[in-house]
Amino acid sequence: MHDIAPTDSDAARFLQIVRAAGLNAEHGRLACQLRSGFLNAHAEALVDNCLAALAEDQDFLSIKQVDRGHTLRQGWIDLLRSFGQNFDSPGYLVRRLTFFAACARAGMPLNLLLLQHSLIQRNVVERIAVSGVTTSDAHKLTDCALRIGALDLYLVAEGYHLPEIDALRKSLQALRGEVSHLRWRTSVDQLTGLVSYSKLVEILAQQIDLAQARRQPLSLIMADLDFFKSINDTHGHLVGDLVLRHTAERIQAAVRDFDIVGRFGGEEFTVILKNTDIEMAGIIGERIRAEIAGGPIHVKALNISITISLGVAMLRQDETMEALLERADAAMYQAKRAGRNRVVIAT
Numbered sequence: 001m002h003d004i005a006p007t008d009s010d011a012a013r014f015l016q017i018v019r020a021a022g023l024n025a026e027h028g029r030l031a032c033q034l035r036s037g038f039l040n041a042h043a044e045a046l047v048d049n050c051l052a053a054l055a056e057d058q059d060f061l062s063i064k065q066v067d068r069g070h071t072l073r074q075g076w077i078d079l080l081r082s083f084g085q086n087f088d089s090p091g092y093l094v095r096r097l098t099f100f101a102a103c104a105r106a107g108m109p110l111n112l113l114l115l116q117h118s119l120i121q122r123n124v125v126e127r128i129a130v131s132g133v134t135t136s137d138a139h140k141l142t143d144c145a146l147r148i149g150a151l152d153l154y155l156v157a158e159g160y161h162l163p164e165i166d167a168l169r170k171s172l173q174a175l176r177g178e179v180s181h182l183r184w185r186t187s188v189d190q191l192t193g194l195v196s197y198s199k200l201v202e203i204l205a206q207q208i209d210l211a212q213a214r215r216q217p218l219s220l221i222m223a224d225l226d227f228f229k230s231i232n233d234t235h236g237h238l239v240g241d242l243v244l245r246h247t248a249e250r251i252q253a254a255v256r257d258f259d260i261v262g263r264f265g266g267e268e269f270t271v272i273l274k275n276t277d278i279e280m281a282g283i284i285g286e287r288i289r290a291e292i293a294g295g296p297i298h299v300k301a302l303n304i305s306i307t308i309s310l311g312v313a314m315l316r317q318d319e320t321m322e323a324l325l326e327r328a329d330a331a332m333y334q335a336k337r338a339g340r341n342r343v344v345i346a347t
């Protein structure tokens, strides 16, 4: 069952509906007369007549089987017995809305519910006419029955929308989950758990803007494993993957908490160093180099020694991201050419 808990704005909206139906305190008194004079005594018979009239309907038969008729019958009787009772309170509207939403969920066709609503109303109006009250009172009671009945019609329509709203809400939730999962997948490198290439570029662009706006230094390290191909060739691609994972861990261990480490692609890694000048960036680059070269990586039963070449560059005034990346990359290739396992500071 849908949990219909009214908020303050629901309560205000309900009151607006009551006003729109032209209902006032006088109708409260008339509704009381309707209940004590007609509905309380005849609610069961009215509902049973409706259920009998519906008995031939195939759709309704299937509902009756599920519902065994009891919940629906009793809910409907309660609805008639409380007709117009405190109609200006949110509780009144919520109870009726809950019942109509339950009818919708049980598969009760809307047209059948509306038809029965009209038949009950007709029956009530007929009973008022033969009740012996004065013509003026009969007119007032009829007017009241029709207005409060109109309120029910409004709530039927709303109640029949609730399951759709629920379904929409659920699919929206599922969609949000998928989006955040996708966002996570695209921002995290699945092999190493480091920041992915696309996210890295996004972060770097943001950090460059910030550094330029705040006039703070920003440095970048490009690091590429040396002769990584030979590890793949010698031990296979799976071992190569594990070496990449260990390398990522070692780089993470060598940098500060606020440095951003990403996998640029293949066996190439990037570190974004916020608020860091070139001297400090060089020191961190050297720490990474030493951490990787410090001892063999244990993969399966193997001890694999590996080194890394690094290029370090500090953002120049008004430099673009592409230019900064190019300078760091060029410095890294210079380290390769100079014999690998070293740090070169970009000029």
Ligand SMILES: Nc1nc2c(ncn2[C@@H]2O[C@H](COP(=O)(O)OP(=O)(O)OP(=O)(O)O)[C@@H](O)[C@H]2O)c(=O)[nH]1
Pocket (backbone or CB within 6 Å): 191, 224, 225, 226, 227, 228, 229, 230, 232, 236, 237, 238, 239, 240, 241, 244, 265, 266, 267, 336, 340
């Ligand atoms: N196992 C594994 N290998 C990868 C991955 N991405 C790229 N590679 C391999 O990394 C190797 C890179 O080789 P090269 O570009 O020749 O460079 P290198 O052997 O490291 O030599 P230098 O960079 O010149 O020191 C290639 O064999 C790629 O197939 C990956 O995700 N997993």
